[in-house]
């Protein structure tokens with residue numbers, strides 16, 4: 001299984017390896033399996049998608065904070081283009097799918113946030129407000145890369161799922177490029193601040209802890225999708 005995981009850069013790959021239980025619970029959650037085999041109830045999917053639209057609003061705010069906290073132009077460019085990818089591309093999937101369910105974009109924007117949703121996005125935002133650029137990135141990466149990994153793995157196994165649009169959004173080369181670029185930028189940002197042997201830095205364990213916490217909050221988000229619709 002591990003040999004099939006996509007690589008999104010040395011730092012991300014190390015953090016993923018450092019959170020094996022949380023990562024498996026996130027990327028192989030029952031919600032994910034239901035997307036792949038098509039057994040996920042439509043109501044759970046729509047409930048999740050409405051929450052995810054609001055998630056992306058706050059997630060885009062957090063990536064925008066990345067522009068503020070950047071120390072190099074390369075960091076700034078990646079953060080700015082990720083904000084663009086989120087607000088101008090990924091969210092189009094939510095708008096289109098929800099429109100087909102009779103939910104307008106104005107309703108999406110005004111949707112009441114589930115507690116698990118608030119917990120996750122505000123944790124990420126606070127990591128960036130309290131800490132530096134790396135603290136923010138450690139909290140942002142599980143979201144970006146996890147969906148890249150899930151998209152690829154479901155695309156390889158799910159030919160006929162009714163959730164094919166969702167799967168394709170994340171398996172798409174455009175989304176995979178967002179993951180690869182973010183991972184390369186992260187490696188540069190780590191080298192810039194922590195040197196060539198970042199694992200020896202006293203900050204490494206703290207960054208791993210942030211990554212692991214954000215991954216656990218992703219598990220809570222899937223669970224909210226399943227539970228909230230029942």
Ligand SMILES: Cc1ncc(CO)c(N)n1
Nearest residue numbers: 052055056143144147221
């Ligand atoms: C909860 C969540 N995590 C990650 C992504 C990927 O951007 C998303 N859309 N939603």
